[in-house]
Amino acid sequence: MLSANLLAKKRDGGALRDEEIRFLIDGFCNGSVADYQMSAFAMAVCLQGMTDQETATLTRAMLDSGDVLPRDVSGRTPRVDKHSTGGLGDKVSLILAPLLSACDVHVPMISGRGLGLSGGTLDKLEAIPGFRTDLSEIESAAVLRQTGAFIVSATERIAPADRRLYALRDVTGTVESIPLITASILSKKLAASLDALVMDVKVGGAAFMKTLDDARALADSIQRVGNAAGLPTAVLISDMDQPLGKAVGNAIEVNEAVAVLKGVQRSDLAIGTVRELTLELSATLLVNVSVAADRQDALTRLNQALDDGSAMERFLAMVAAQGGRWTGDLNVAPGHAIEAEHDGYVQHLDCHRIGSTVVSLGGGRRKLGDVIDPAVGISIEVRIGDRVQRGQRLLQLHCHDNQPTEYVKRLRDAVVISEAPVPARPLLFE
Structure with a gap:
């Protein structure tokens, strides 16, 4: 050949x-x-x-290019994981892993870096001083036994073919391919020896899947290939026509995730969406491995773990076990407000403009090897459907430039204000 x-x-x-x-x-x-x-x-x-057969073969070939993580000796503790197809402000993994570990399951999460405008879980965690995502298999197994969860990059021994192809896709305009996304996700998840996986397929302007039909096609592909490979896989389809929560960036997203873990922002509608999505994904997993009797039982346990501080304790334990030093909210760059120029209703948030601005500031990669600036980002102060008044803050730009005229002008056009009322968007579609 x-x-x-x-x-x-x-x-x-x-x-x-x-x-x-x-x-x-x-x-x-x-x-x-x-x-x-x-x-x-x-x-x-x-x-x-690709056909389903080609996609399944590609998945298996990338899995077979490396090793599979071993189970603990007893094998009694269920192993679960979640994966998102990516979007702006998606910091769910930072909450979900310690939350589930506080509910008697193990979460061996092999995660990735930013792709295109979508932020990467590993980049966010590396904003924490000392946090290591490059643990060996022996080190990650020790962290799992100690804390019930780890979040690491795929080592050279875990799906190395995917690791290299993943990096190429980010810089060659080949991210939005259903077969490549399916194979990339499942080759790593199969390598983690899971008992159940839940997928969060995003749809909308800030997602790789722009339409609900495309999102359904990806969801079906992942579910078919995952189940055929012996990994029970459930899928939720969620909205990404606006950022999830408020924070878009690295350090600023870690801070928001910690706010959810502390339960101090339940009254904030935007941050409440982060908690809601995390609970839905987590509840699906607890039911699917029979740790919870049903969805309501799962939600009761999960809410308790957030509210009594046990999920936050697991987060701090995981951070420390992976070399991180958490001394409080991470530093972010100085803020610059973008305000509404007239009264009205938020009709549209230009997620591409918001995401590309963060990348331009150094919060994402334009090419392979670019260094991330964790301190830059954007805080989204409004959501679609909100009524706003002239002079109200719409966005907060965090950058090191004292006079960021170019970025402020770009972001001013990212929020479209309508005179007529606009309905709010649902968080979950299916």
């Missing part, structure tokens, strides 16, 4: 055989298939798609 021939076959819409996909993935790992060839493969898949 020749790589160029296989790339041309997929470019022209042909279905690759199992051995052809494995030839490409194995070659990518041993160096006989170059990065630029794998980038071409990703683009061909992005344009032409």
Whole structure:
């Protein structure tokens, strides 16, 4: 087999055989298939798609390129995880992992970095001084036994093919591919030896899936491939036509996640959406591994863990076990307010403009290897449907520039104000 021939076959819409996909993935790992060839493969898949059989084979090939995490000796504690397809302000993983560990399940979370405009869980956690996401398998197993949860990057031994392809997709415009997203997610989740997985598929302007039909297609793909591989997989579809919560950035999102863990922001509608989504995803997992009798039982246990401080205790324990030093809210760059110029109702939030501004400030990557500035970000002070008055703060820009004229002008156009009332958007679709 020749790589160029296989790339041309997929470019022209042909279905690759199992051995052809494995030839490409194995070659990518041993160096006989170059990065630029794998980038071409990703683009061909992005344009032409894959069959379920191709997607399943790609998933298995990337899983088989590395190791699988071992279970504890007893194997009695259920192992669960959640994954999101990404969006602005999605800091749920930072809350969900310690919350579930406080409810008698283990959460071995192998997470990722930012893709496109979507922030990465690892980048957020690394805003905490000393926090290590590069634990070895032995170290992560020790953290899991000690705290019930860890959040780490995929090591060189866990789905290494996905690790390398993931980095290429971020900088080659091949993020929004259902087969590539499916294989990337499930190759890592299968490697974690899970008993159940819940997927949060985002849909809207700040999501990779822009329409509900596309979100359903991705949800179906993940559920089919996951269940076929022996991993019980549930899917929720949630709104991403506006950021989740208020905070968009790295340090600022960690601070908001901690606010939810402390239960001090329950009256804030925006931050309340973060808590609500976290509870829905967590409850699904507790029911699916029979730790809770039903959804209401699960929600009761989860709310108690947030309100009595036990989830926050697990978060602090996980941070310390992974080398982090938590001494209070993380520092963020100075704030600059963007205010409403007239009365009205919030009709639209331009998530692409908001996300690209954070990236331009250094809060995300434009190319592979870019260093993240954790202190920059944006606080979204309004939500779609809110009534606003002239002079009311709409956004708060956090940057190091004392006169950020360019960014303020860009963000002023990110909030569209209507004279007529606008209905609020639901958080969950399905």
